[in-house]
Amino acid sequence: MFKKPLADLKTTAPIRTSERRKLRLRVIETYSLPVELGDLLVPEGLLSQKFSTHVDEHGVAYLSPEGDPLWFTIGKGSDDMIPTVYTLWKHQDLLPFLSTPSAVVPKLVGGADLMIPGVIQHSPNLQPNQLVSITQYHQFPKLGPPLAVGRMAVNSEALDRSDQGDDVKGKAVVVLHTWKDHLWDLGKKGDAPEPRVITASDVEETHNDTAGTPDVATSENAPASSSGAQVHSNDDGSEPSSSTLAVLTPEDVSHCLRNALLQAIQDTLSTLPPSSFPIPASTFWSTYVLPARPAFAVGTNGLADASGMDIKHSTHKSVKNFLKASAKEGLLKLKESKGDVLITAVYATHPAVLGHKSHGTVQNAEAKREKAEERERKEKEAEEKKKGEIELIELWKPFGTTVPWFVAAEKDTSVMYTAQDIKEIFNDYVSSKQLVNTQEQQYINVGEDTTLLSAVSSKNGNPPEFLKREETLKRIKDHMQSWHEVRVDGKDPVRKKGPVKPISVIVKLRQGRKAATLITGFESYFLKAEEIAEELRKLCASSTAVTPLPGKANELEIMVQGKQLKAVTNLLVSKGIPEKWIECSDQSHAKKKK
CATH class of the missing domain: 3.10.450 (Nuclear Transport Factor 2; Chain: A,)
Known part of the structure; x- marks a missing residue:
């Protein structure tokens, strides 16, 4: 905003x-x-x-x-x-929160909304249109300071579906204001506060659930705060402080592992075909129970990390004893064979399974962490690729009949504008002059405004009464002066008159039936002919030559023997040339037909 x-x-x-x-x-x-x-x-x-x-x-x-x-x-x-962010820094618990990876924060500052796949943690019980803060993700029990304010576009259930592995897309938060935006710039600025630590007692004030349930309800007397976190992955590599996390008692561990079994029966084991049974105890434990452990738990002594819990720390001491206790409860059926325990069936209709409240699991947390890391890796790769890519910007300068229109729009006629700039100026002008056709919204009544009509009319044609919006914009640009700018990291931008010309790569027949690949128009892209020719000579194992382009003293032509369209294109792309600015054609077939 x-x-x-x-x-x-x-x-x-x-x-x-x-x-x-x-x-x-x-x-x-x-x-x-x-x-x-x-x-x-x-x-x-x-x-x-x-x-x-x-x-x-x-x-x-x-x-x-x-x-x-x-x-x-x-x-x-x-x-x-x-x-504002300034107010949230004074009182960080003022709004419920969502956390997102560090790579997403610059995009929010740039004007983007927060999407559901970008949410790593969130407060519970969020509702559409509710005001929330957005923080950079840190591993629990740390929480970053608020960096943005927005309104929820969905409720917590949509976020929870994403937590549980569903591919949920769409907006999570419509962002209203961010750190470092133009509203923030009105203030004295300064650095954001350090991530703060949430203690176990802080969390207990807002937890009213049992161990193994990651969703934390908000206390009636406390603000919806960071304590309602759902923890998924490690962003900064730091470990929770042992002074802030409680230690699970053997009873707590047993309770959490039972919840893991209930979750496994509910989510996966109940859907297995009968032929999948019997399952050896070791396979049953490692494949189904352990991945279903809760990401964290509220134990007897407060909040604790449950991801590393082990059967040895429970009251059962062994997997065999745990499974026997579960069979006695009626959750599953066992059979012993040659000293090993086999699970022959599970009972999804058991009241404990039906009444189990689903929780965020270690497996889901790991999957989401891997997705976030993969997304961040791809974004970094794209950024690195973009750094080396040559940037071409098309520009237009007011000229001829378009000058009076820019004056009427109160814009400077001596500067150059991008296509987006011209579109915004045009939309503002049309809106202020009320030129949109009331019958057909896609048409503009250009005939009602003399300066706009002059800017879009052709010399030899009849002045139009109305035009489609895109056609009107195209005519304005066609009547302006074309320029372009080439930018490369480490070099000053070069601005030239005229439209952007793509690099031409053409295969032609020479000296009878010998094919050659000819490259021209590369000078504007900071490429040197001799260097490109030498690289192509090695790459294609073919002879190359550089000659002046006939009739154009300042332009050169690179010749590579043979049909080398793909090799030349790949080399140019590796040099940072966007593929859309490479124009390839094979004219050797046309020659043969003649």
Whole structure:
């Protein structure tokens, strides 16, 4: 929302004491805060400042006496007080939270919304449209500081389906404001707070479930806070502090392992065909029970890491004893054969199985961690590839009949614009002049505006009364002056007049039936003819030559013997040339037909 500078930014003005009291009371009631926190988050000397966003949404920012934006509203007449990142740094438990990998944070700052696959942890009981904070993921019991504020697009159930391995897509949070955006820039800035540690006692205040259940309910008297985390993977490699995590008692371990068995029966064992049984105890334990262990547990002494629990730490001491106890309870059926224990059946209709509340498992947590790591790896690879890639930017400069239109749109006629810039200027102009056809929304009434009509009309054609939106934009660009800019890491950008010309790679027949591959138009891409020719000579094991292009003294032609379209294309791509700017053709067949 604030990825671009604020428009119509008014002068800051102090608000009346009575208005400040009303805002303070509204914040206290909305967020269930104690009075002293209300004074901290809505301080005396509060200032207000009206603004418009780049998408023409009107709002009001409330600033501290030092100038830090603390709250904002969006929409005329809205009284929905939304906290800024500055406010969340003052009181990090103000909103429920979601955590995301470090690689996602820059995308949020750049204006993207948070997608469901990018959620690693989240508070429980989230509902659509609920305000939430977004943090960078750290392994429990650490929690990063809030870096963004947004509204939930889904509820917790959609996130939980993703936690349990389902391929759930779509938006998780519609982001409203982020660290380092243009609203944040109004304040004194500064560094984000360090990740904080959540103690076992902090978590106990919001946990009301039994061991082995990762979803944490929020206490009625406490704000929905970070304590309701669902823990999945390790982002920074750090280990939980032994002083903050409790140790599971043997009874706790037995209870967690029983929950793992119930989960395994519920999720996987009940779906196995009868021919899968009997299953040896060792296979049953390693394949089905251990992967179904909960990611963490609330034990007798508080929150504990349950992922490393072992049967030796339980009251049963051995797998055999555990399985016998489970068979006695009626959860499964056993048979002993030559000293080994075999599981011959499981009972999915047992009341304990039917009443079991599904939990996030070690297996699901590991799978999600691997997905997150793979996604981050691919993103890093794409970033590295992009660093070496040559960037070509098409530009247009106001010219001829388009100059008056840019003047009417109150834009500078001496600068160059990208296609996106021109589209935004055009959409704003059409909207302000109300030129959209009321009968057909895809058409623009160009005939109703003389400057726009002049910008899109051809010299020899009749002036159009209306045109489709895309056709209107195309005509404006066609009547502007074409330029392009080439950028390469480590070199100054080169801007040239005229449209971008692709590199031409053509196979032709020479000297009878001998095919040769000819490469031209590469100079604009910072490529040197002799270097490319030498690399192609080695790569293709063919002779190469560099000659001046006939009629063009400043341009060269590289010749490679043989049909080498694929080899040349691969080499150019490895040099950072986007494939869309390589134009290949084989003209040798046409010659033969003649």
